[in-house]
Amino acid sequence: MKTHWTIAYKESAQMLRSQRGLLWVLAFSGLLSAFSLLLVSNTELSLLDNAQVVYMMSGTVLAAGALLAAILGSDAYAGEKERGTLVPLLCAPISVTALLTGKALGMLTAWGVMFAEATPYLWAVGASGQNLGAALLYLALFGTPVVLGFGYLAMAVSARTGSVLASLLSTITLLMLAASPFLIGPGLRGTAIGRALDAVNPFAGALNTFDSVIIDSEPFSAQFARLLLVVVWLGLCLLAARRSAARPNFQ
Amino acid sequence: MKKWKDILLAMVAMVLIAAVSAAAEAPLILDLRPDNNNPSAPVMGDHLRFWSTIMNTGADPIEGLVAWISLVEIDPGNEQPVDLEDWSAHKAVTGATLEPGQSLRTDWPMRLIKGGDYRVVVSVTDRGSHTVFTSPTIQFSVRQKPVLQAGRVLPVAAGVPLLIIGLMVFNKTRQRRKKVQL
Numbered sequence: 296m297k298t299h300w301t302i303a304y305k306e307s308a309q310m311l312r313s314q315r316g317l318l319w320v321l322a323f324s325g326l327l328s329a330f331s332l333l334l335v336s337n338t339e340l341s342l343l344d345n346a347q348v349v350y351m352m353s354g355t356v357l358a359a360g361a362l363l364a365a366i367l368g369s370d371a372y373a374g375e376k377e378r379g380t381l382v383p384l385l386c387a388p389i390s391v392t393a394l395l396t397g398k399a400l401g402m403l404t405a406w407g408v409m410f411a412e413a414t415p416y417l418w419a420v421g422a423s424g425q426n427l428g429a430a431l432l433y434l435a436l437f438g439t440p441v442v443l444g445f446g447y448l449a450m451a452v453s454a455r456t457g458s459v460l461a462s463l464l465s466t467i468t469l470l471m472l473a474a475s476p477f478l479i480g481p482g483l484r485g486t487a488i489g490r491a492l493d494a495v496n497p498f499a500g501a502l503n504t505f506d507s508v509i510i511d512s513e514p515f516s517a518q519f520a521r522l523l524l525v526v527v528w529l530g531l532c533l534l535a536a537r538r539s540a541a542r543p544n545f546q
Numbered sequence: 547m548k549k550w551k552d553i554l555l556a557m558v559a560m561v562l563i564a565a566v567s568a569a570a571e572a573p574l575i576l577d578l579r580p581d582n583n584n585p586s587a588p589v590m591g592d593h594l595r596f597w598s599t600i601m602n603t604g605a606d607p608i609e610g611l612v613a614w615i616s617l618v619e620i621d622p623g624n625e626q627p628v629d630l631e632d633w634s635a636h637k638a639v640t641g642a643t644l645e646p647g648q649s650l651r652t653d654w655p656m657r658l659i660k661g662g663d664y665r666v667v668v669s670v671t672d673r674g675s676h677t678v679f680t681s682p683t684i685q686f687s688v689r690q691k692p693v694l695q696a697g698r699v700l701p702v703a704a705g706v707p708l709l710i711i712g713l714m715v716f717n718k719t720r721q722r723r724k725k726v727q728l
Contacts, residue, residue, distance in 0.1 A: 312717065314714060314717065314718065317710060317713060317717065318714075320710055321707060321710045321711065321714065324707045324710055325707055327703075327706070328702075328703035328704070328706065328707055329703075331699045331703050332699070332700075332703050334699070335696045335699045335703075345591075347632070412706065415702045415706060416702055418698075418702075419698045419699045419701075419702040419703070420699060422698065424591075511635075
C-alpha cells in the first residue's frame with residue numbers, strides 16, 4: 296500500500312473507529328437534529344420555504360465541515376509534535392507530499408462522513424421543495440474545496456507554529472470572518488465593503504452559489520466565477536501547506 | 547353667520563375643484579393587470595406575475611421615472627406592508643425616460659412566500675413632479691402550505707443520533723471484548 300494511503304487510513308480510522316471521532320459525528324448529528332427540530336416547531340416558518348431551509352442547512356454543513364477541517368488540520372503537524380511523534384514521522388521514509396496527501400485524504404474522509412450524515416437531514420427538510428439534488432451536488436462541488444482549503448490552511452499554520460492552540464485560534468478566527476456572510480444580513484453585505492469581501496471570500500462564494508442554485512434555480516454557467524474563486528482558494532492553501540510542511544517547526 | 551358659512555363652503559369647493567383638476571391633469575396613465583397565466587387559486591411557493599403599463603399622456607417628457615411595487619397584507623388583525631426581500635428580486639424600475647405618448651410596460655414577477663390575503667400596487671414618480679401616482683390595486687389570496695413535514699423530519703432527527711450512539715456502544719463493547727481476549 297502506498298505511504299499516503301496508509302496515513303490516510305490511519306487518519307480516517309481515528310475519525311470513524313475511535314470514540315473521540317464518533318463523538319464528533321454524534322455532536323454534528325445533534326446539531327443538525329436540533330436545527331431541523333427548531334425549523335419544524337417554528338410557527339413563523341411560513342416565511343421560509345423548503346429551498347430557504349435547504350440553503351440554511353447547506354451553509355451550516357459547510358461551516359461545520361470547515362470547522363472540523365480546521366481542527367484536524369491544526370492537529371496534523373503541531374499535534375504530532377506535541378505528542379512527540381513528529382520527529383519519528385519525519386525521520387521515517389515518507390515524503391513531504393505523501394504525508395500531506397495522507398493527512399488531506401483523512402480530512403476528506405471526515406468531510407465525506409459529514410456529507411453522508413447531512414444527506415438524510417437535507418432530504419427530510421427539502422424533499423417536498425425544489426432543487427434538493429442540486430443542493431447536494433453543489434454542496435459537494437463547492438463545499439469540498441472550501442473545507443479542504445481550511446484544512447490545508449490549518450496544516451500550514453500548524454506546521455509553521457508547531458502549536459495546536461495557535462493554529463486553532465488563528466484558523467478559527469479566519470473561519471469566523473469568512474463565515475460572517477452567513478451571520479450578517481444581506482443589507483450589510485450589499486455595501487461596497489461587503490461586496491468586496493464577498494468577491495474574495497471563498498466561503499461567501501460557496502454560500503452565494505447555494506443561494507443562486509437552491510433558491511433562484513440558476514444554472515451552472517452563473518456559478519463559474521465562484522467556482523474559480525473556491526478552486527483558487529484551494530490552490531493557494533495547498534501551496535501554503537506544502538511550503539510549511541516542507542519545513543515544519545519541531546523545535 | 548350664514549354668510550361666513552357660505553364663504554367657507556365656497557373656499558372648500560374651490561380647493562376640491564383645484565385638486566380634481568390637478569388630478570385630471572395627471573401627465574400619465576398607470577395600469578396594473580395580473581398575468582393571464584397566473585394560477586387562479588395560488589398556494590405558497592407559486593409564482594405570480596403582474597404587468598404594469600405607464601403611459602406619458604402629457605406634452606413633456608417624463609424624466610427620471612421611478613416605478614416600484616408594493617405589497618400589503620390585509621389579513622384581519624395582521625394588516626401590514628410586506629418586505630419584498632424574499633418575494634421578488636424585481637422591486638423597481640429606475641431612471642427611465644418617457645417621451646410624450648410613449649409607454650413603458652413592465653412585468654413584476656413574485657414568489658408567494660406566505661399564506662394570507664394581499665393587495666399589490668405599483669407606484670410611479672419622476673424627478674420633476676412632486677406627486678406619486680398609483681395604479682389600481684389587485685387583491686389576491688395565498689393558500690397556506692405546510693413547508694416542513696414533521697412526519698419526515700422527526701424520524702431523521704431522532705434516528706440518526708440514536709444510530710450513532712448505537713455505533714459508539716457497539717464500538718466500545720468490541721474494544722472491551724478485545725481487551726478481555728488479550
